[in-house]
Amino acid sequence: AQTVTQSQPEMSVQEAETVTLSCTYDTSENNYYLFWYKQPPSRQMILVIRQEAYKQQNATENRFSVNFQKAAKSFSLKISDSQLGDTAMYFCAFIPPNSNSGYALNFGKGTSLLVTP
């Protein structure tokens, strides 16, 4: 079974600072897909960034970037220049290739991020 672990239940960062959210996963597959989703207080699930495991280059989307360490099975999310609107629950998720579960997103338990003025 594939599992996703987010070891930080809650984090806090000041506006304009940088914060890194941790995610580790367990799989025996060589290729797979990793995602970070954001869930603000509105509860809407919003895709932040995604990475395909065979691509060595770390994905970047504006202020959001990942540090993908395949050997360590680590997929951390870095948020630069944090803004108040980044306050949300962040979920790391994993999809194995050729999934028998219909490409279900396997989610971690989430990290609650609070951005303070």
Added chain:
Amino acid sequence: EAQVTQNPRYLITVTGKKLTVTCSQNMNHEYMSWYRQDPGLGLRQIYYSMNVEVTDKGDVPEGYKVSRKEKRNFPLILESPSPNQTSLYFCASSLRDTDPYNEQFFGPGTRLTVL
């Protein structure tokens, strides 16, 4: 506007009273699925559908049914709801069933309480 819609957004019901949560997408997506979100557990898949008339169980299917008679709709049916089905439910869809890299678009969620 491209979106996934769910109805109702909030529902309080009693044990044993059948209910249906509707899900509809206007993006012509083949793949649709249902997740439930519980505190401390993240999101877990209930059922999914690769295309019309093709559905299968996810990780936590007990107590739920689905159908996919049309491409755009994927209702979640609770024949006899129980309190342990109190949860936040999300419907999601994506463009191609064979490309898991495609973004899965989520609906706004349905908060269900079973008394």
